[in-house]
Amino acid sequence: MDHSPCFAAMCVLVLLLGLRIEVGICQHYYHLRPVPSDNLPLVDLIEHPDPVFDPKERDINETELRSLLGSNFDPHYMSVSPPDDRYAAKDELSDQDPLLRQKPTGAMPRDIKTMEFFDMLHGKKQKPSKKLKRKLQLWLWSYTLCPVVYSWNDLGNRFWPRYVKAGSCYSKRSCSVPEGMVCKPAKTAHFTILRWRCFQRKGAQECNWIPVQYPVISECKCSCSN
Numbered sequence: 001m002d003h004s005p006c007f008a009a010m011c012v013l014v015l016l017l018g019l020r021i022e023v024g025i026c027q028h029y030y031h032l033r034p035v036p037s038d039n040l041p042l043v044d045l046i047e048h049p050d051p052v053f054d055p056k057e058r059d060i061n062e063t064e065l066r067s068l069l070g071s072n073f074d075p076h077y078m079s080v081s082p083p084d085d086r087y088a089a090k091d092e093l094s095d096q097d098p099l100l101r102q103k104p105t106g107a108m109p110r111d112i113k114t115m116e117f118f119d120m121l122h123g124k125k126q127k128p129s130k131k132l133k134r135k136l137q138l139w140l141w142s143y144t145l146c147p148v149v150y151s152w153n154d155l156g157n158r159f160w161p162r163y164v165k166a167g168s169c170y171s172k173r174s175c176s177v178p179e180g181m182v183c184k185p186a187k188t189a190h191f192t193i194l195r196w197r198c199f200q201r202k203g204a205q206e207c208n209w210i211p212v213q214y215p216v217i218s219e220c221k222c223s224c225s226n
Helices: 007-021 061-072 090-096 128-145
Strands: 146-153 163-170 181-201 204-222
Touching: 061 181, 061 204, 146 204, 163 181
Parallel strands: 163 204
Antiparallel strands: 146 163, 181 204
């Protein structure tokens, strides 16, 4: 553990920052990390278990299906066969904190940029050096960051492509100081994929592939846990 004066000063600054924020009042953070929209989180797909509704081998012709999907096929987010890295994101997520893997990009949030910090390490209130303030700002920015963590989802044989890379929000720790808020879905995007659809017509069952919009999480925000 680092016991240097700089590390100790940072701990005191974080403590003072926490004391300035009333615990439990999540509204304080809303202007820093907006709450998710009302149509989230996304619901899981529920499929009828009867295999009679499954496509047969002759129905899964990759050449025909790729032609039917056309330019909507995105190899970065879709895969016909099991991707080699389909477990990598989940394993990495379970072992590491995104704070250690991802650094903030773009413009620093105004609330963090204009936030006042004070050093009480030597018994009197004084502002920290520019270098220490910058270091603390970057740490706070990284800590409240809510990156989208992507992993491959197996949608089953009634969808083509069967494997889709979907996003999720990291939830192993709080994203606020003091603790109490967590990363939650804030925005969604849609991929166009094919779905095997069966219906009754004149007493007989007919099935075919139809294009559908599949929603995935595209942005996460730090918001209240309840």
